[in-house]
Amino acid sequence: MSEGAQTxxxxxxxxxxxxxxxxxxxxVVLAALVLTLPKMFTSSFAFTLLSLMGISIIFALxxxxxxxxxxxxxxxxxxxxxxxxxxxxHAMNTITKNSLPIPLPLxxxxxxxxxxxxxxxxxxxxxxxxxxxFAMISLGLGELVASSALILRSFFGGEEGITTxxxxxxxxxxxxxxxxxxxxxxxxxxxxxxxxxMYALTRTPLGRMCNAVRxxxxxxxxxxxxxxxxxxxxxxxxxxxxxxxxxxAAINFEIxxxxxxxxxxxxxxxxxxxxxxxxxxxxxxxxxxxxxWLQVMLSDITEVWQLYFGLLFVGMVMFAxxxxxxxxxxxxxxxxxxxLWRLVPAYLLALAAGLVMLTGVSLLIExxxxxxxxxxxxxxxxxxxxxxxxxxxxxxxVAAVLVxxxxxxxxxxxxxxxxxxxxxxxxxxxxxxxx
Amino acid sequence: MSAIxxxxxxxxxxxxxxxxxxxxxxxxxxxxxxxxxxxxxxxxLFNLISGRLRxxxxxxxxxxxxxTGLRPYEINRRGLSRSFQVTNxxxxxxxxxxxxxxxxxxxxxxxxxxxxIDSLADVSERTELILRQINLLDRRHFPAGVLTYAEQRALExxxxxxxxxxxxxxDEPTAGMSRAEAEHAVALxxxxxxxRTLLIIEHDMSVVFxxxxxxxxxxxxxxxxxxxxxxxxxxxxxxxxYLGTAA
Numbered sequence: 001m002s003e004g005a006q007t008x009x010x011x012x013x014x015x016x017x018x019x020x021x022x023x024x025x026x027x028v029v030l031a032a033l034v035l036t037l038p039k040m041f042t043s044s045f046a047f048t049l050l051s052l053m054g055i056s057i058i059f060a061l062x063x064x065x066x067x068x069x070x071x072x073x074x075x076x077x078x079x080x081x082x083x084x085x086x087x088x089x090h091a092m093n094t095i096t097k098n099s100l101p102i103p104l105p106l107x108x109x110x111x112x113x114x115x116x117x118x119x120x121x122x123x124x125x126x127x128x129x130x131x132x133x134f135a136m137i138s139l140g141l142g143e144l145v146a147s148s149a150l151i152l153r154s155f156f157g158g159e160e161g162i163t164t165x166x167x168x169x170x171x172x173x174x175x176x177x178x179x180x181x182x183x184x185x186x187x188x189x190x191x192x193x194x195x196x197x198m199y200a201l202t203r204t205p206l207g208r209m210c211n212a213v214r215x216x217x218x219x220x221x222x223x224x225x226x227x228x229x230x231x232x233x234x235x236x237x238x239x240x241x242x243x244x245x246x247x248x249a250a251i252n253f254e255i256x257x258x259x260x261x262x263x264x265x266x267x268x269x270x271x272x273x274x275x276x277x278x279x280x281x282x283x284x285x286x287x288x289x290x291x292x293w294l295q296v297m298l299s300d301i302t303e304v305w306q307l308y309f310g311l312l313f314v315g316m317v318m319f320a321x322x323x324x325x326x327x328x329x330x331x332x333x334x335x336x337x338x339x340l341w342r343l344v345p346a347y348l349l350a351l352a353a354g355l356v357m358l359t360g361v362s363l364l365i366e367x368x369x370x371x372x373x374x375x376x377x378x379x380x381x382x383x384x385x386x387x388x389x390x391x392x393x394x395x396x397x398v399a400a401v402l403v404x405x406x407x408x409x410x411x412x413x414x415x416x417x418x419x420x421x422x423x424x425x426x427x428x429x430x431x432x433x434x435x
Numbered sequence: 436m437s438a439i440x441x442x443x444x445x446x447x448x449x450x451x452x453x454x455x456x457x458x459x460x461x462x463x464x465x466x467x468x469x470x471x472x473x474x475x476x477x478x479x480l481f482n483l484i485s486g487r488l489r490x491x492x493x494x495x496x497x498x499x500x501x502x503t504g505l506r507p508y509e510i511n512r513r514g515l516s517r518s519f520q521v522t523n524x525x526x527x528x529x530x531x532x533x534x535x536x537x538x539x540x541x542x543x544x545x546x547x548x549x550x551x552i553d554s555l556a557d558v559s560e561r562t563e564l565i566l567r568q569i570n571l572l573d574r575r576h577f578p579a580g581v582l583t584y585a586e587q588r589a590l591e592x593x594x595x596x597x598x599x600x601x602x603x604x605x606d607e608p609t610a611g612m613s614r615a616e617a618e619h620a621v622a623l624x625x626x627x628x629x630x631r632t633l634l635i636i637e638h639d640m641s642v643v644f645x646x647x648x649x650x651x652x653x654x655x656x657x658x659x660x661x662x663x664x665x666x667x668x669x670x671x672x673x674x675x676x677y678l679g680t681a682a
Contacts, residue, residue, distance in 0.1 A: 205539050205555075206548040208528075212536045215525035221507040222485065222517060224540030224598060233546055 027196065034188045038181060047180040053292045054184075054191035055248045060272045060284035060291075061198045062241035067270070068278030069202060070234040071214030072127075073135045076142025077242060077269055082261030083118050083145070084111035084243025085250035086156060089164045092250075096168040104169045104177050108190050108247040115243015116236055123235035128228055130217060142266055149258035161257025164250070177251070187248050194241055199281055201237065210234045268295075271309070275316050277323020286324050304369050308362075337428035346413070346420035353410035359384075360402025367395060436499050438463040438602055438632040439484065439515075444493030445656075446476075446483055453479050455656035456493070461602075463498075466633040468643045471653035477636045478520055480653065481606050484634075485517040486510040497602065512540065516600035520607045520636075522587045524594060526580030530571050533579045533590055535562045537597030562597075568627060569593040585616045589623070596627050603628055605635040609642060621646060644668070652676070 037050060059081055066072040088111040095102050126137040149156040156162070167178045175182050201207045213220045213227045220227040250256045259265065268291065276287020294312070298305035320327050334340045363383055367390050370381045379391040388395045439461040446454040453476045461467045469477050482488040484495055486507040495503045502510050525533050535552070538561045544550060552558070566572040569589040574582065579590055592608055608624060609617040621642050624635070637643045643650060644664045651661040654676045660667055667673055 200551070201548055203552055204548045204550055205544040205552055206546050208532060208536060208552055209539070209546070211528055211532070212525050215527050216523065218487075219523050219525060219594070220536070222511055222523075223537040223594065224508050224511045225546075226506070226508045229546065233548070237548070 030195075031192055034192055035185075037188075038184060044180055047184045049293070049296055051180065051184050051187045051252050052296065053289050054187040055245050055252065056269075056272060056288040056292045057285050058191055058194045058241055058248070059245035059269050060276065060288035061195060061281075062238045062245060063269045064273045064278055064281075064284040065198065065201070065210070065234055065238040065241070067273055068280075068283065069207065069214065070210040070231055072130065072231060072235070074138040074266070075135055075263070075270070076138040076140075076145075076266050077238075078261050078263070078265035079122065079142055079145045080115040080119055080239035080242035081246035081249070081265065081269075082149075082256070084115040084246030085256040085260050086162065086246075087111060087114035087243075088247035088250045089162050089256045090155075092164045092166065092169065093162075095170075096165065101170050103172045104166055104251065105172070105186055105189075107169075107251060108186075108244045111247020111250070112240045112244040115246065116240040118243075119236040119239020123232050123239065127231040127235050130231065139263075142261070142263055146258060146262045149261050156258060157256075159258065161255050163255045166251050166254055183252055187252065190244060190248055194244055195285070198241060202281060206230070206233060271313050275313060275323055277325035277327075279322050280325040280329060283323050283325035286328075290324070302366065304365060307365060311361075334424050334428050337424075337431040339424045339427040339431070342424040342427065343417070343420050346416040350410060350413040350417050353406055353413050355406075356402055357406030357410055360399050360404075360406055363395065363399040363402065367399065436463070437461060437496070438465075438498060439634060440496040440499075441480075441484070442494050442496075444480075444483060444490045444495060446479055446488060447491045453656055454483065454490070457653070457656070457658050459651060459658055459661065461632060461634050462649070463632055464630070465648040466628060466635065466646055468647035468650045469634060469636045469653055470638070470640075470643055470650060475653045476656045477653055478606055481517060481604055481634075481636065484510075485515065485604060511598070511600070514601040515604065516595050516598055516602070517604035518591045518595040518606055518608060520610060522584075522591050524579045524587060524590055527578055529576055530579050530582065530590060531562060531566065531575040534565050534593050534597050535559075537594040538562050538565070541598035541600075561599075565593050565597050569623060585612055585620075588612065588616075588620065592620070592623065592627065600631070602632045603634070605633065607636050607638065609637065609639060617642065 038047065041047070041050070059077075062080075063074070063077050066074050066077070088107050091110045092104075092107060094100070122141050126134055126141060129137060150158060166183070167176045169177075177183055177186065202210075209220065209225055209230050212223075213225070213230045217227045220230065246256075246260065249260070272287040272291040273284040274287065275291060276285065277283030291309075294305070294309060298308055302308070316323060322329075331340060331343075334343070366381070366383055370377075371390050374381075379389040380387060381390055382388070383395075437460040439459070441457050441459040444454055444457045444459075445452065457480060459480075469480070471477055479488065483490050486502070486505050486509065489504050493503070494501055497510070497513055497515055500513070502513060502515075505513075525536060528536070535558060538558055539545075542555075542558055542561065544552075544555065544558065563572065566575055569592060571582075571586060571589060571593065574586065579587065582590060588608060588611075592605065595605065596603060605624065609620045612620060617639065624633070625646060635646070637646075647664055649662060650664055650667045652659050652667065652673050659676055660670050660673050662670070
């Protein structure tokens with residue numbers, strides 16, 4: 001075998017086969033997890049949460065086809081999500097009205113085609129520019145569609161939006177899709193297919209040229225590619241997947257309104273992708289899961305949850321610009337060298353300090369919120385089940401001590417983290433050279 | 436028929452004439468060097484030929500076919516590929532990916548999103564061949580951005596020749612290299628340009644006279660001589676305009 005052919009068949013060597021098997025195994029495990037998750041949770045709340053996560057994973061990954069893969073910062077990605085949702089609701093209502101023999105599980109595809117269509121239409125304009133100009137155009141298009149949603153009442157249904165009934169379509173295997181469990185499976189299967197498809201897309205000539213265009217727009221032009229067309233294709237395909245996510249959301253909620261296409265929805269997907277990390281394929285998945293969870297859980301705990309959410313985002317941008325997946329990947333070499341456990345004590349210490357600080361900050365925020373917006377309820381409030389009066393001095397002192405003390409405690413723990421990191425890295429290097 | 440032919444090409448930036456009516460003919464299969472003092476417009480001329488800039492007037496032909504005003508990728512698809520004076524690579528992609536991106540279009544995969552890129556044996560073979568030639572095979576997993584300067588220059592050449600272009604334009608490929616690195620690069624260029632047409636901008640005269648079949652001298656936006664190395668060396672006009680002042 002010539003050396004050239006050898007590398008070409010590198011993927012088929014012994015370790016290659018193992019790697020390939022592992023890669024497929026990862027997908028099988030994921031599929032199994034998706035299907036068995038409902039068995040682990042029995043509450044209907046868990047199904048609702050898991051359904052939302054599935055939708056938001058597709059949406060965030062479609063967003064990252066632009067931001068992470070092709071280097072396009074969009075402020076209007078909800079347009080394709082929302083329009084996908086609206087088209088699906090209209091399609092469902094039309095199908096129900098005319099008793100057409102089309103089952104519900106195909107509806108997300110309608111959303112995808114709608115997203116693709118609007119991606120092609122708007123993308124043909126906006127992808128002619130990159131960088132800041134593209135970001136501005138996407139913002140403008142987002143505003144345009146969001147304001148149309150309130151004007152074109154017959155299509156968007158004004159402020160109330162448009163409702164539908166997912167149980168009225170043709171039934172297959174006697175699934176009504178009334179219970180949330182069945183909707184969960186629908187979302188889970190579509191989510192799995194979309195994640196697989198978007199992952200596969202990164203490993204195609206187009207997927208790689210998207211990365212090339214992101215890295216160096218001009219150079220791509222000199223190796224035969226029209227980088228604007230690469231951006232346009234990425235944009236259209238991203239619209240397709242966003243439309244599927246929007247269609248699933250429409251099925252899940254049985255209502256679509258103007259908030260689907262709005263700036264807040266566009267902002268949330270940006271935050272999810274960024275917090276998860278745009279540099280890795282898994283990043284937006286992690287981000288989507290976390291952000292959905294925070295949206296649901298935090299909004300139960302506190303009324304000013306968006307403030308915490310914003311603080312998290314600012315914190316990530318400042319201290320971990322590569323997102324959660326970036327942080328995880330940073331630890332990968334230590335994991336492989338089996339020295340990751342060396343970090344645990346130092347991390348626990350820093351975590352304790354961080355929690356003290358966080359508690360103080362949170363107490364300050366909650367007290368300020370109570371003082372400024374709930375004057376009618378009187379000065380009594382409770383924090384972590386401890387009742388107290390915001391007019392007394394003590395809770396403010398406690399909060400200040402927690403914040404300042406936590407901060408200094410954290411500062412003290414940091415050298416330990418750095419030290420532990422350093423030692424672990426040295427061990428990992430030794431391990432690397434020994435192997 | 437000439438491989439690359441420029442007739443009456445001019446380029447103005449505002450009211451400043453940078454290229455002032457260049458006529459140039461590069462023969463098929465020759466190694467043609469472009470020399471001239473700094474600011475003569477050599478890189479601008481490359482930018483005009485490769486489509487990075489549009490000429491103000493004049494015509495550029497590739498194998499007799501007019502390419503004036505075409506986009507860079509259209510010119511590239513017609514078989515002309517160029518390198519850059521300032522390293523112009525894909526910094527976050529691996530060395531392997533860098534070369535593979537340069538190979539893809541010419542092998543017909545275009546904008547395909549239905550092929551698994553890692554299972555394209557022809558692409559992998561060609562990528563490996565190029566990497567072996569530019570001596571970067573053992574660095575293939577590294578992000579291109581972390582390579583040494585000389586390695587990045589070699590990669591720049593690899594990307595340029597990756598698509599198997601018939602006509603190669605190299606803009607100061609040995610700039611900033613040590614003596615040994617430059618010699619290595621010249622040997623590489625000699626090997627890679629075999630059977631192709633090469634137009635090269637170069638400041639190092641030993642490289643130029645060693646490598647080129649013919650030399651053109653560009654001074655203040657005009658070609659003042661275009662001939663064999665020996666004749667260029669002895670040309671009085673060239674000596675006055677360029678070699679004399681440089682020495």
